[in-house]
Amino acid sequence: MEPVLLVRYAEIHLKGLNRPYFERSLMKRISLALRPLPVRVVREQGRVFVFDIPEAAMDEAADKLTRVFGIHSVSPALAVEKDWDAIVSAAKLLVGRRIEGLSEASFKVIARRADKRFFMRSQDICRTLGGLLLEPFDRLRVDVHEPDFYVGVEVRQEQTFLFAEERMGAGGMPVGTNGHAMLLISGGIDSPVAGHMIAKRGVRISAVHFYSYPYTSERAREKVIELTRILSGYAGEVSLYLVPFTEIQLAIYEKCPKSETTVLMRRLMMQIAERIAQNCGAQALVTGESIGQVASQTVESLTVTNDAVSLPVFRPLIGFDKEEIVTRAKAIGSYETSILPYEDCCTVFVPQHPVTRPKLEDIRRSEALVDFAPMIETAIAATEQLLIE
Ligand code: ATP
Ligand code: MG
Numbered sequence: 182m183e184p185v186l187l188v189r190y191a192e193i194h195l196k197g198l199n200r201p202y203f204e205r206s207l208m209k210r211i212s213l214a215l216r217p218l219p220v221r222v223v224r225e226q227g228r229v230f231v232f233d234i235p236e237a238a239m240d241e242a243a244d245k246l247t248r249v250f251g252i253h254s255v256s257p258a259l260a261v262e263k264d265w266d267a268i269v270s271a272a273k274l275l276v277g278r279r280i281e282g283l284s285e286a287s288f289k290v291i292a293r294r295a296d297k298r299f300f301m302r303s304q305d306i307c308r309t310l311g312g313l314l315l316e317p318f319d320r321l322r323v324d325v326h327e328p329d330f331y332v333g334v335e336v337r338q339e340q341t342f343l344f345a346e347e348r349m350g351a352g353g354m355p356v357g358t359n360g361h362a363m364l365l366i367s368g369g370i371d372s373p374v375a376g377h378m379i380a381k382r383g384v385r386i387s388a389v390h391f392y393s394y395p396y397t398s399e400r401a402r403e404k405v406i407e408l409t410r411i412l413s414g415y416a417g418e419v420s421l422y423l424v425p426f427t428e429i430q431l432a433i434y435e436k437c438p439k440s441e442t443t444v445l446m447r448r449l450m451m452q453i454a455e456r457i458a459q460n461c462g463a464q465a466l467v468t469g470e471s472i473g474q475v476a477s478q479t480v481e482s483l484t485v486t487n488d489a490v491s492l493p494v495f496r497p498l499i500g501f502d503k504e505e506i507v508t509r510a511k512a513i514g515s516y517e518t519s520i521l522p523y524e525d526c527c528t529v530f531v532p533q534h535p536v537t538r539p540k541l542e543d544i545r546r547s548e549a550l551v552d553f554a555p556m557i558e559t560a561i562a563a564t565e566q567l568l569i570e
Contacts, residue, residue: 182271184239186231187258187335187342190251191352204229206355206383207251213417214249215242225337226295230260243348248415250381251358252350256333260340263299268306268341269313272332275345276314279330280321287324288314288345292334299336306334354383356417361385362465362495363458365450366412366421368404368523371469371498373412373515374506378497379467380416387463388412388419389454391426396530401523409569411515418570422457425563426450429556430530437547440536443477444544448489449553455490456561466490471498471506476535485539 190207208222208229220242221232234242239257246255259275261267272290280286292306301309311323314332335342364376366388380386390405406421413419426449433445454466470478477486487494498506510516 182267182274183232183260184234184236185258185260185342186234186239186243186246187256187333187344188229188231188246189253189255189350190227190229191253203251203355203358206358207249210249210251210355210357210417211246214245218242228335230342232260247348247350249355250351250353250383250415251355253352254350255348256344256346258333258342258344260342263296263336263341265301268334268343269310271341271343272310272314272334272345273317275343276318276321276332279345280318283320285320285322286329287322287327288330288332289323289325289328290314290332290334292336294336296336296338306336310334351381351415353381356380356383357385359383360465361387361461361463362467363454363461363463364388364412364467365454365469366390366405366409367469368401368408368519368521369469370503370510370516370519371471371474371506373408373469373519374509374513375467375469375495375497376412377415377509377513377515379495380412384465386412386416386419386467387422387458387461389422389424389457391424391450391453393427393430393530394425396427396430397524400521404518404521404523406567406569407518408515411513411518413569415513418568420461421567421569423565423567424453424457424560426560429553429560432551432553432556434530436551439532440534441539441544441547442530442532443535444482444485444539445548446530447477447482447486448544448548449557451486451489451494453557453560455492456557457564458492463492465493465495467495467497469498469506470496471501471503474503476537479537481538481540482536485541485544488541488545 204224211222223230243255243257259271261271290307290311292303294303333344359382362384364386366372376386388409409419409421429449433442437445
């Protein structure tokens with residue numbers, strides 16, 4: 182009897198040639214998520230099995246896999262010989278653990294016989310095993326319609342797998358199967374959620390953050406690193422680029438119309454983010470913007486921001502209310518860090534009366550008041566790169 186994790190993935194995207202690629206990526210993501218455990222990841226007929234996990238690490242390993250994109254669900258399972266007595270004792274062991282501390286529980290058995298040579302048919306396994314499980318546990322009853330839990334039995338070519346628990350996974354697609362994007366990450370609530378949503382579609386994420394030391398503190402920087410670390414719990418390793426932005430921000434503040442500072446700042450951030458994206462092979466930019474949330478996120482402002490770059494800009498939160506974003510931030514575990522009160526470079530320089538309907542020609546004219554090109558080069562040259570995992 183050997184403990185193993187049984188991983189289910191959604192097969193819906195798996196047409197033709199895509200399938201082996203998807204499966205290989207998923208297996209790689211599973212190994213990476215469980216590092217440094219030297220696990221053995223095996224694929225068999227629409228399932229992935231993870232062997233060689235020490236018993237004591239099982240629970241945490243299963244939990245980690247629920248955050249790996251591409252996984253539909255995970256079951257801590259037992260692998261046994263294709264022998265009826267072995268199947269029954271493993272089922273009893275799992276059920277005993279599953280109902281520990283419960284005064285009563287209902288269950289049913291669901292059997293799948295991938296190996297048609299096995300001497301019992303699925304229906305017979307369900308019925309016979311169900312009956313045998315009632316014997317030692319008097320708190321247990323069968324409910325075939327709405328059971329509290331089910332005992333899964335999968336008879337496969339080499340072994341039989343049993344489980345009594347199924348933990349829902351994150352869904353989506355394995356990171357790395359859908360290109361590479363550059364997330365503009367602030368210390369706020371929105372951008373980590375935006376990064377999570379894009380990573381969930383299988384996109385590898387790099388991140389860029391602009392800081393304005395000494396107007397922003399060391400702790401604001403630590404906060405962004407921590408948010409990136411939380412994101413990397415889902416997205417795998419993330420390269421974080423930290424760009425010094427003070428010189429540009431001061432130039433905007435001193436030389437351009439005050440009401441336009443935020444929009445100009447957003448355009449310059451986008452231009453630098455695009456340059457860094459191109460340098461590291463990212464094919465799109467990602468932001469946490471949503472329509473109308475602040476002056477710089479009106480339709481007009483977003484249009485003016487877009488004009489600064491030619492890479493596509495993905496804004497997965499575009500139609501979300503703040504409340505919906507907060508709910509997601511809490512669910513992924515970034516919220517508590519995002520609300521720590523350290524200054525962001527945007528908040529330091531916000532104008533009192535920002536334009537809400539900037540005109541492209543006006544903004545371009547204001548931007549031309551300053552020769553930003555050398556400042557952009559300086560900022561990129563002084564950019565620090567951290568690998569967060
Ligand atoms: P967030 O909660 O993500 O900070 P926000 O509602 O505060 O968003 P803004 O400050 O206008 O909105 O920023 C909009 C988007 O611009 C952010 O979601 C992020 O993608 C990007 N951004 C803002 N500030 C920075 C920064 N200092 N470094 C990198 N990206 C930033
Ligand atoms: Mg912000």
